[in-house]
Amino acid sequence: MLFNSFVFIFGFLPIAFVVTYALGRWRQAAAKLALTLLSLGFYTWWRPAHLPLLLGSILFNYFVGGIIQRARAEGRGRAVTAWVTFGVLADVALLGWFKYANFVVDNVNAVLGSHYELAHIALPLAISFFTFQKIAYLIDSARGEAKKMRFLDFALFAAFFPQLIAGPIVHYKEIVPQLGNRLWGRLISRNVMVGLVIFAIGLFKKTVIADTLSSYANPLFDAAGPGYHFNILSAWLAAVTFTLQLYFDFSGYSDMAIGLGRIFGVKLPLNFHSPLRAASIIDYWRRWHMTLQRFIVAYIFQPLALPLNRMAAQRGLTGWTAFAIAMGIPTFVTFVAVGVWHGAGWTFVTFGVMHAVYICVNEAWRERRKNLRRRLKKQKIVLADPGVGERAFYHILTLVAVVYGNVMFRAASVGDALSLWSGMSGLSGLGLSAPIPNAGWGLAVTILLGTSLIAFAPNTQQIMRRFDPAYNWKEWRDVAPSLLNWTWKPNAVGLIFAGLVLFLGIMFVQRGQAIFLYFNF
Amino acid sequence: MKALRAGRKTWAIIGIAFAFAIAASLLPDVPYQRWQLLDGTIHARARWIYERVHYDPTPIDVVFIGPSRVGAAVSAPRLSRRLAEAGLPSHVVNFSLPETGRDINATIFDEMLKRKQPKLVVIGVIEKPSRYGHAAFKYIAPAGDLARPPFFGSISYLPDLIYLPYRQMELFTARFMPSALGLSEQFDPRKYPGSAVETTGDVILPDGTVKNGTVPASAAELARGVAKLERGMTAPLLGPALADVEFGDERHYIRHIVAAARAHGVRVAFLALPYYTGPSSLQEDAFYRNSGPVWNAGFLASHAEWYGDYGHLTSTGAGVLTDWLVQPVSAELQGHP
Numbered sequence: 001m002l003f004n005s006f007v008f009i010f011g012f013l014p015i016a017f018v019v020t021y022a023l024g025r026w027r028q029a030a031a032k033l034a035l036t037l038l039s040l041g042f043y044t045w046w047r048p049a050h051l052p053l054l055l056g057s058i059l060f061n062y063f064v065g066g067i068i069q070r071a072r073a074e075g076r077g078r079a080v081t082a083w084v085t086f087g088v089l090a091d092v093a094l095l096g097w098f099k100y101a102n103f104v105v106d107n108v109n110a111v112l113g114s115h116y117e118l119a120h121i122a123l124p125l126a127i128s129f130f131t132f133q134k135i136a137y138l139i140d141s142a143r144g145e146a147k148k149m150r151f152l153d154f155a156l157f158a159a160f161f162p163q164l165i166a167g168p169i170v171h172y173k174e175i176v177p178q179l180g181n182r183l184w185g186r187l188i189s190r191n192v193m194v195g196l197v198i199f200a201i202g203l204f205k206k207t208v209i210a211d212t213l214s215s216y217a218n219p220l221f222d223a224a225g226p227g228y229h230f231n232i233l234s235a236w237l238a239a240v241t242f243t244l245q246l247y248f249d250f251s252g253y254s255d256m257a258i259g260l261g262r263i264f265g266v267k268l269p270l271n272f273h274s275p276l277r278a279a280s281i282i283d284y285w286r287r288w289h290m291t292l293q294r295f296i297v298a299y300i301f302q303p304l305a306l307p308l309n310r311m312a313a314q315r316g317l318t319g320w321t322a323f324a325i326a327m328g329i330p331t332f333v334t335f336v337a338v339g340v341w342h343g344a345g346w347t348f349v350t351f352g353v354m355h356a357v358y359i360c361v362n363e364a365w366r367e368r369r370k371n372l373r374r375r376l377k378k379q380k381i382v383l384a385d386p387g388v389g390e391r392a393f394y395h396i397l398t399l400v401a402v403v404y405g406n407v408m409f410r411a412a413s414v415g416d417a418l419s420l421w422s423g424m425s426g427l428s429g430l431g432l433s434a435p436i437p438n439a440g441w442g443l444a445v446t447i448l449l450g451t452s453l454i455a456f457a458p459n460t461q462q463i464m465r466r467f468d469p470a471y472n473w474k475e476w477r478d479v480a481p482s483l484l485n486w487t488w489k490p491n492a493v494g495l496i497f498a499g500l501v502l503f504l505g506i507m508f509v510q511r512g513q514a515i516f517l518y519f520n521f
Numbered sequence: 522m523k524a525l526r527a528g529r530k531t532w533a534i535i536g537i538a539f540a541f542a543i544a545a546s547l548l549p550d551v552p553y554q555r556w557q558l559l560d561g562t563i564h565a566r567a568r569w570i571y572e573r574v575h576y577d578p579t580p581i582d583v584v585f586i587g588p589s590r591v592g593a594a595v596s597a598p599r600l601s602r603r604l605a606e607a608g609l610p611s612h613v614v615n616f617s618l619p620e621t622g623r624d625i626n627a628t629i630f631d632e633m634l635k636r637k638q639p640k641l642v643v644i645g646v647i648e649k650p651s652r653y654g655h656a657a658f659k660y661i662a663p664a665g666d667l668a669r670p671p672f673f674g675s676i677s678y679l680p681d682l683i684y685l686p687y688r689q690m691e692l693f694t695a696r697f698m699p700s701a702l703g704l705s706e707q708f709d710p711r712k713y714p715g716s717a718v719e720t721t722g723d724v725i726l727p728d729g730t731v732k733n734g735t736v737p738a739s740a741a742e743l744a745r746g747v748a749k750l751e752r753g754m755t756a757p758l759l760g761p762a763l764a765d766v767e768f769g770d771e772r773h774y775i776r777h778i779v780a781a782a783r784a785h786g787v788r789v790a791f792l793a794l795p796y797y798t799g800p801s802s803l804q805e806d807a808f809y810r811n812s813g814p815v816w817n818a819g820f821l822a823s824h825a826e827w828y829g830d831y832g833h834l835t836s837t838g839a840g841v842l843t844d845w846l847v848q849p850v851s852a853e854l855q856g857h858p
Contacts, residue, residue, distance in 0.1 A: 006680075006683065189525075189526075189531065190527040193534070196531055196534060200534075440700065440701060442698075442701040490525065495530060495533050495534055496537055498534040498537070499534050499536070499537025499538040500541060502534060502535070502538040503538040503539075503541035503542055503545075506538070507545070507686055507687040507690065510683075511687075
């Protein structure tokens with residue numbers, strides 16, 4: 001079921017709301033049970049055949065997590081290691097089978113000239129998201145950060161419908177305490193009001209902006225193929241419209257998830273914080289799909305970087321060699337994992353490699369600036385902060401790097417991406433015609449609206465800052481303030497704003513319920 | 522500290538959104554653009570229907586309305602020729618649209634009566650009527666027709682109604698920026714397909730592919746199609762007393778068409794078109810006969826060679842059916858005052 005569908009907005013959501021809160025007045029456990037079952041129904045709506053997989057994953061990880069927690073409590077370190085390894089490998093194997101088996105067999109056949117056959121394996125909805133959530137739970141259990149809980153709490157944590165399909169990828173410590181404390185079931189009206197406004201903003205971003213942009217981006221990317229040459233305008237239009245679409249689509253989805261969570265009394269963590277306003281690629285990744293990044297950093301990058309750093313120090317390595325080992329290797333492994341997480345294909349691998357290179361260049365630049373600052377300090381000279389022009393250059397450079405990367409992310413093949421890059425670079429002609437039906441003012445207005453919102457307007461959590469809009473809002477409330485400083489208040493203007501975005505968001509569902517881009521992952 | 526009163530404000534947000542929806546529904550539109558909303562779909566003939574009615578001065582004597590079976594079965598140009606040969610020169614049009622749902626036939630008929638004075642309307646009927654309205658109704662029906670509940674228990678009412686504000690916003694925008702929405706402001710005679718459009722034979726689908734309308738389907742294809750159709754059929758659920766609710770779309774809009782026809786002196790007849798091997802009997806036979814003669818083309822059902830798929834005739838089959846229609850249509854035209 002899609003958040004941007006009438007069956008969800010006018011069917012599932014009101015029913016889930018009434019049932020949960022009506023039962024919550026009686027017993028909190030009954031409300032949790034109802035919400036868990038409703039969440040499983042929400043998942044089943046899409047493809048019932050994959051429900052056993054989700055249920056199996058919940059049962060398996062609850063069971064293994066419990067063993068790990070007991071072993072840790074009893075001080076059996078080797079048992080903890082053994083069980084966490086087993087559990088994580090089982091989760092990764094599940095993900096690997098469904099997501100990568102066909103890709104691996106195809107590539108083995110291509111390289112070896114063999115003819116191994118594997119029937120097409122349908123990708124279960126949200127498997128990447130719920131598997132990562134479970135892996136985090138097992139590792140958190142091993143680290144002592146996840147405590148024993150009742151199965152009902154775990155099942156609701158694992159299946160809670162706002163975050164089930166495409167995140168945010170949540171941790172035990174963020175959700176389970178909220179389900180247990182007295183806040184759940186109190187402040188209902190406030191939570192519903194705030195959640196509704198956040199949901200409305202997300203729906204607007206998705207249906208009004210992202211879906212409009214997709215109608216321009218899709219024909220261009222679909223046109224890519226052998227023999228098709230993009231001129232500079234059409235190539236840049238494809239790249240820019242898709243970048244805007246991707247941002248509004250996924251951040252809109254995340255807003256909806258956060259809003260829905262809030263309606264049910266649960267604050268979810270932020271997933272986006274104006275990433276396209278970042279002035280460096282490192283900052284961009286801190287603010288883009290934030291819950292995936294923290295997972296990757298905590299469970300892949302840091303476990304790799306710490307021993308490699310130690311090894312480089314022990315061997316007395318310095319300069320570029322130390323940088324390559326301590327920073328380069330973990331960055332490449334991490335970002336290839338990020339790329340491959342999105343899908344089984346060489347475009348995603350290349351996307352990951354590109355961002356690994358970007359990050360390494362960015363880190364090297366930072367290192368160089370740090371050294372320069374240190375040297376100048378010895379000479380009692382203070383290195384000035386970048387001026388307006390220099391900062392603008394950093395913003396533009398970051399955006400261009402992201403846009404080139406997104407072309408690889410969206411293209412059907414590496415060849416198609418190269419064709420688009422060729423067009424963007426002006427190598428395939430400087431023509432200014434674009435093969436988009438009914439382009440013109442509509443396209444111009446949509447791009448202008450999208451870029452203006454990104455550049456100048458507050459993001460959703462900044463708009464809702466008075467209401468502590470997300471689980472980790474306090475960490476981000478002073479980061480990247482917008483030029484236009486407007487916060488939502490429940491006064492006449494605020495109510496009209498909320499009513500208008502809710503109305504437009506629902507109305508534009510009528511154009512067709514386009515799935516969220518991240519549903520593919 | 523001022524109380525938040527969040528509950529009331531939540532209702533206020535929902536109420537304001539609702540008020541915006543009502544305001545948007547009241548936005549004016551250009552009817553010609555409304556009938557263009559189906560361009561690029563299997564219902565693209567809607568634009569021609571509007572142009573035939575409003576921009577083509579050629580009169581209409583006989584009009585066929587109904588689902589795609591009527592489109593594939595009745596060749597309007599051929600019937601015109603045959604009637605002329607029989608000494609009854611008449612302008613025949615086939616205003617059928619694919620898919621079932623009687624509401625859209627009523628909309629088309631109402632639109633036609635604004636400018637034309639036909640002598641005969643022939644309503645295509647099938648073995649079991651639909652319980653739902655037509656998928657394209659919400660695109661071309663006037664705002665008032667969408668806003669008014671047509672009958673108690675209409676399943677299509679709310680899904681159609683919720684489309685209204687969006688449609689009116691789109692059409693209102695199209696008044697000022699028609700090209701941005703791909704809609705024309707003015708009728709272009711150069712693109713007009715003409716007074717008598719052939720609906721039988723090959724069908725050009727929205728993606729540009731052509732569905733061959735001349736070659737009969739294989740026995741296996743026919744069997745597969747018939748089996749699928751019959752799997753989807755269910756007996757009436759609510760019983761005769763509630764037939765006006767369960768089959769409200771059929772009954773309400775047939776009554777509406779018949780009443781409008783009578784008010785304008787138009788004769789009404791029904792044309793029953795069976796699917797391959799389908800029954801000759803009609804679930805609503807008695808209901809139809811209350812309003813006019815039923816011409817049952819049950820003889821088609823046993824002729825596999827006339828079917829391009831389970832329910833649609835090939836051009837050859839259409840030729841047979843069209844020729845068969847000359848006699849009853851002539852009789853009705855001769856009976857017209």
